[in-house]
Amino acid sequence: MDKKPTTYEIARLAGVSQSTVSMILNNNQASKFSDQTIQKVRAVAAELGYDAAGRKMPRRAQTGNIAVLVPHLANPYYCELFDAIETEAIKTGHTLITLSVRKSPKTELRQLELLMKMNVDGILFLYVPFNEQAVEDLSGTVPVVMVSDKSDSLDIDAVEMSGFKSGMIIAEHLTALGHKKAAFISTNLGTAIIRRHRFEAISQVFRPEEGRAVFLYTPETRDPTLPANTFTSAYDTGYALTHRVLREHPEVTALIGGNDQQSYGILDALYDRKARVPEDFSVCGFDDNHSSRFRNISLTTVDPFIAYKGKEAYSILIRKINALYQEQPALTVKIEYTPGLLVRGSTGPCRSAPYAHIADEPDAVKGEQDG
DSSP, X not given: OOOOOOHHHHHHHHTSOHHHHHHHHTTSSGGGSOHHHHHHHHHHHHHHTOOSGGGOOOOOOOOSEEEEEESOTTSHHHHHHHHHHHHHHHHHTOEEEEEEOTTOHHHHHHHHHHHHHSOOSEEEESSOOSOHHHHHHHTTTSOEEEEEEOOSSOOSEEEEEOHHHHHHHHHHHHXXXXXXXXXXXXXXXXXXXXXXXXXXXXXXXXXXXXXXXXEEEXXXXXOTTSOGGGOOSHHHHHHHHHHHHHHHOTTOOEEEESSHHHHHHHHHHHHHTTOOTTTTOEEXXXXXXXXXXXXXXXXXXXXXXXXXXXXXXXXXXXXXXXXXXXXXXXXOOEEEEOOEEEOOTTOOOOOSSOOOOOOOOOHHHHHXXXX
């Protein structure tokens, strides 16, 4: 059987976004677009044989169950986001079914195949899905909402925050303090769209032509002399790679973790080397985990407005579920939150002279390097 055309194909051929295609073909806010754009989208859809009316979401018996897909439960960010969603689910009497994809596209695909067979009222993704086409197909049979980094490639409802903007405000904060050499320490960028966007923004601010530089450190770029099991968690990544930064780039004065967990590893590595924070090094993270607010950590980080995003995403999903059973017109909703900077005690002015009091690497780290 021939594969049915998708809004992604229409958007690609018409040179517009998937959201534009969805709104025009479903006659939602179509008046906001020019006649030329509307005609072009409809012409491409007709040429491909796309039937918007035939793709209306089928009505099914409600179960009171909502599936929540998370990339990994080891990151407190997702636990806090899930908690915000669960608070709202309790109010509406829905049961949440949590599925972890463990950052694996293959695992995600298996979970999606499982959901295709299950009768759930709606699905929440707490990240940008890896299998975009499969998710878009799934959204044609059940309401789907995504809480994630800003994405223009998926035509589904979303509550977003730009990883690029988050990286930008961190980088601008550090340069305002006089820092010119920084290191970005993260787990593998690979499929981690949000961390890639954060690093891209930081790289744009720390431009070499202005005498600045940012060095990327991930397990993908790790020292080959280190055993493979050196990196077992985000914290371990931050800890181990900080020692490598100090060996290879002693001119670095600012270290940025890809998330708060990696920043905790950075802080502990610096403390083990007798380095002072923020006098010798400034340290930043993202996500504002609850522990980042503790006085002895006091991590400068980005406010992702977790509670607000969780509540808004759940509200959108419930409205979509209700609209489906009340036979209301389909509407794609995109809401973007602006990240906020939370300045705490881990960042300060760039040191004016090279440090001379930093201790040698701990024996455990030396052993890993030599072993």
